[in-house]
Amino acid sequence: MAITAQMVKELREKTGAGMMDCKKALQETDGDMDKAIDFLREKGIAKAAKKSDRIAAEGTTYIEVNGNEAVIIEVNAETDFVAKNEGFQTLVQDLAKHLLKSKPTSIEEAHESKMDNGVTVTEYVNTAISKIGEKLTLRRFALATKTDADAFGAYLHMGGRIGVLTVLTGTTDESVAKDVAMHAAALHPKYVSRDEVSAEETEREREVLKQQALNEGKPANIVEKMVEGRLGKFFEDVCLLEQSFVKNPDEKVKQFVKNAGASVASFVRYEVGEGIEKRQENFAEEVMNQVKK
Missing domain, CATH: 3.30.479.20 (Elongation factor Ts, dimerisation domain)
Structure with missing residues (x-):
């Protein structure tokens, strides 16, 4: 049976499923609308589509x-x-x-x-x-x-609310790699080292710091020197190796890693929901929503 655009549109309106899913469902059921709805339900597509805007x-x-x-x-x-x-x-x-x-x-x-x-x-x-x-x-x-000569550091904080995976070269000591992962979970660095910060981002930060200093009324002849000092603080904030190690603030992460004969090759830090605009609901509303399902 030929599947028309009108049939696909009707099925979409009834189920909330995507156009291609509806077309496939109709093809699989030879155009039978009721069977197509059941097909989508069996695949979990109809129910999933209705929740897609949540x-x-x-x-x-x-x-x-x-x-x-x-x-x-x-x-x-x-x-x-x-x-x-x-x-x-x-x-x-x-x-x-x-x-x-x-x-x-x-x-x-x-x-x-x-x-x-x-x-x-x-x-x-x-x-x-x-x-x-x-x-x-x-x-x-x-x-x-990694290779057999390297180590993974896997750390989940608060049952997975934050997850960090590090790769350290030059050591097979997973405890060292995990300590670095725990540090990244706590201090949220964006980069491993200064080398990873783009020239554009560095220059943008330099201009912001320069304007801040001028707005504070600092003499123009010392602004540049002040900016370079404050730029160092910026790198400490965003670069893993430049940060003070959480387990021993008297040393930098780069020193802790070096003492272990290792280097940080990479890290990935995920925090649940970061960057997603969350809907504000109170607890009572949340419970009622669950009850209504």
Whole structure:
């Protein structure tokens, strides 16, 4: 049976599913509208689509390590209550194992990749949405590799509220790598070292500091020297190696790492919901929303 645009539009209005999903459902059911609705429901797509405009800013980070490979991911839910749900935790672990095995190069590729049971990540998440009853999102991930002479540092803070994965070269001591990860969780650096800060960002900061000094009425002949001193403080704020080590503020992270005969190759720090505009709800409203589901 020929599938018309009007049929797709009608199915979209009834289920809230995407155009391509509706078209596929109609093709699979030979244009039978009721069967197409059931098809989408069985796949979890209809229920997931109805929740697509909700805000999922809670959730967890998770780290999976297998030999010399590791992955850190963030999976979001609408409420912290669901984030602690056993079904949600299983979903997160399954996704991490799959990403570590399939190694997609982008989040879009990850969503379309097929898991061992033959369904795509998107389909797997949609099925979980239909069971759990909240919008769930695989938001981001990062893969890391090392050699036998290196170490991973995996640290989850507050049960996964913050996750940090570090890679240290020159040492196999995972405790050193984990200490660096714990430090990054606490102080939120953006870069490993000054070398990673772009010339544009450095110059922008220099101009801001210069204007601040002039606004403070400092003499023009000493402004430049003041700016360079304050720029050093900027690097301490954003660069991991320049920061005072949380376990021993008398030494920098770079000194702590050097004492271990190591170097920081990379780190990834995820904090649940960072950058997502959260909807403000009070506790009573949240409970009522759960009851109504």
